[in-house]
Amino acid sequence: MVWQAELDELRQREALAREMGGADKVKRQHDGGRLTVRERVQALVDPGSFHETGAIAGKARYDAANRLEEFTPSNCVFGRATIDGRPVVVTGDDFTVRGGSADATIREKPLMAERLANEFQLPLLRIIEGSGGGGSVKTIDTTGRANLPNGVGGGGLFHYATLNLSVVPVVGLGLGSVAGLGAARLAASHYSVMTKSSAMFVAGPPVVSRLGQDLSKQELGGWEIQCRAGGVDHAVDTEEEAFACARRFLSYLPSSVHGVPPVLPGTDDPERREEALMAAVPRDRRRVYQMRPIIEKVVDQGSFFEMGRMFGRSVITGLARLDGHPVAVLASDPFFYGGSWTADACQKVVRFVDLAETFHLPVVYLMDCPGFMIGLEAERAATIRHGVRAMAAVNQTTVPWCTVVIRNAFGVAGAVHQPAGRLSLRYAWLSARWGSLPLEGGIEAAYRAEIEAAEDPVAKLAEIEDRLNQLRSPFRTAETFWVEEIIDPRDTRRLLCDFARLAEPLRRPQPSRLQMRP
Amino acid sequence: MADIPVPVEITAAVWKIEVEVGARVAAGDVLLILESMKMEIPVEAPRDGTIRSILAAEGDQVEEGQVVVVLEA
Known part of the structure; x- marks a missing residue:
């Protein structure tokens, strides 16, 4: 073999890279209940599908005879793979090497992962742990100078973190302690998920303690804090569940804005009528009811995938299928402020309809909104400005839209139940009531x-x-054609499936006019 | 036996208290009813247990996250 020696060296270097930060560091990672970055990538993507780029990039030391003496791989592991047979880009931080910080990243690696996703139009999954390739104070020591953030030639990662949101689905997985640039890369995604043992913060407890706040990682940025604040969308118990969430999220979306969401063969009868829907809304208008079972009954069985459940809780957002067609489902939750739109709920609506618009998902809105949240706290939170921002987001959509008024539709927030200025489908349940206030x-x-x-x-x-x-009475409204149709709630699924089929050819595989923001 | 704090999920007025200290409750039983945006919003027992204490009175304004009942389970 002419090149056997070189091939041997290549394999040796690859083997060294697979050792990551060394046996001790790997053991510490496992002892902490966390997988290594390589185990994570394997568990996230289709078995055997990972093709790594730049595995042997890292820092090497040579002996006097120029033989490789020691090798530490870069702490960014990236490449392409498939999920459900569809190509994706995966990039992950290796916490066993310098805690995932910039000292050992090689800046071009995470940057190329972002560019690969962008230019090959592939979904991007970021597995974040540590500072996500961000600098540490130590970097000043190792480089002998302080870097200006986003300084000369240093803005690439920020550029793509923004641009990719308008081009490909971006999923962030926060697995461990996530800080600084890592937190930014996690939050700058369409969907983020963390494990409940993880924590995310701009700066961790040692830095925060200088402010006089003596907090543990969990107290500062644990899942309950981040999910309630809307910093992260979802929290799960295990890393395997986080991987399953990431895969499921992507299943509803096209690989990029240049495609349309994949329609699967229907698995559930589109004519299915659920008797329980007739009793779903109490006659007593002061009494609340559960919206999620209504969603479950009208979409394809088992297809509802909720996102951001703990944030802006008076609205429910998620993806689902109707006769196999992916749709974005917006709904109200009367258990929270009667379903009224708080400032948080408005922010949630903006991000969600932007997602739908970006990826050509038709929107279904199961509405019960008594208006914007009122009272002093609501005014202090600038509810009306967040409210008109949500209104603008809805009005700027071009995707097909269908609203079902389940109960209340009042005030300006009530008006924001379909995009103004274009036609969409609308139905009202027998329980619907509306008015200016x-x-x-x-x-x-x-x-x-x-x-x-x-x-x-x-x-x-x-x-x-x-x-x-x-x-x-809604009949008086319908009599004057101020509402188009009042329906038997049991017909809702049939009508929504019909909507999804009508919407299918209207989905345009082209970049949205809007540039999505996180 | 452990104390289970039951926080409210929204900022609201306590409209009606449906249980007394010492009462046995099952998961899902309504402990008290809040009023928000003219709607009655029930606060349910997260699990089976006995009411150890009630930390709010009818008419009180309570904040999101405030513990209103402690269950012993």
Whole structure:
């Protein structure tokens, strides 16, 4: 063999790379209940599909005779692979080498992963642990100078972290302690998931303690904090579950904005009628009900994949299928502020409809919204500005849209139930009620003089309320064609499946006019 | 026996308290009802147990995350 010696050296170097940070560091990783980056990549993608790029890049030391004496691989492991048979790009931080920090990353590796995803139009999965290739204070020592963030030639990663959101699906997996640039790379994604033993923060406990905040990693950036704050979308118990979430998220999406979401053969009867839907909404308008079982009953069985459950909880967002067609499902949760849109809920709506618009997902909105959240706290949170931002996001969509008014539709937030200025499909359940503002409180404002002048103001109020209640029957609205259709709730699935089929040829495999932001 | 704190998920007024200290409850039983945006929002027992203490009164304003009931389970 002419080149046997070189081949042997290549294999030797590859073997050294597979040792990562060495047996001690690998053991420490395992003792902490965490997989190594290489184990993670294997468990995330289709078995045997990972093709690594730049495995033998790292730092080497040679002896006097120029023989390789010691080798430490870069702590960025990346390459291409397949998930459900579809090509993807995976990049992961190796925490066993310098805690995943920039000292050992080789800047071009994570950058090439981002570029590969971008230019080959492939979904990108980032496995983040540590500082995600960010600098440490030690970097000043090792390089002998301080770097200006995003300095000369240093903005590539930030450029692609932004650009890729408008081009390919980006999934972030936070597995371990994630800080600084790592936190940024995790959050700058369409869908992020962390394990419950992980933590994410801009800066970790030692830095924060200088502010006088003495907190553990979990207290500072544990899953409950990050998921409630909307910093991370979802938390799971094990790394395997995180991988399953990532794979499932991608299954609803095209590989890039240049394709449309993959339609699967239907597995559930599109004509299925669920009797329980007739009793899903209580007659007593003060009583709340569970929205998620309604979603489950109208979409293909088992197809609902919720995202961001703990944030902005008065709205529910997730992906699902209707007769095999992927759709974005927006719904209200009356258990949280009666389903009213808080500032957080509005932020959630913006990000979600932007996702739908970017990846050509038709939107289904199961609506029960009594309006924007009201009160002093809501004003302090600038609910109305976040609200009109959500309105703008909805109005800027071009994807097919179908709304089912389940119960309430009031006020400006009530108006934001379909994109203004273009036609979409709309149905109202028998339980639907609407108006500029709810009667309760609204009557006192509008009829103040009349009520105050009455001999018995309480009776007068009740009389007016009773009269208006009769007038606001949805049938009177339909009679004047102020709403197109009132439906039997049991027909909802059939009509939504019909919508999904109608929407299929309208999906345009082209980049959105909008540039998505995280 | 462990104490299980039951926090409320939203900032709201306590409208009605449905249990008394010492009562046995099953997971899913309504402990109290909040009022928010003119809707009645039940707070349910996260698991079976006995009511050890009730930390709010009807009419109180409670904050998201505030513990209103402690269960012993």
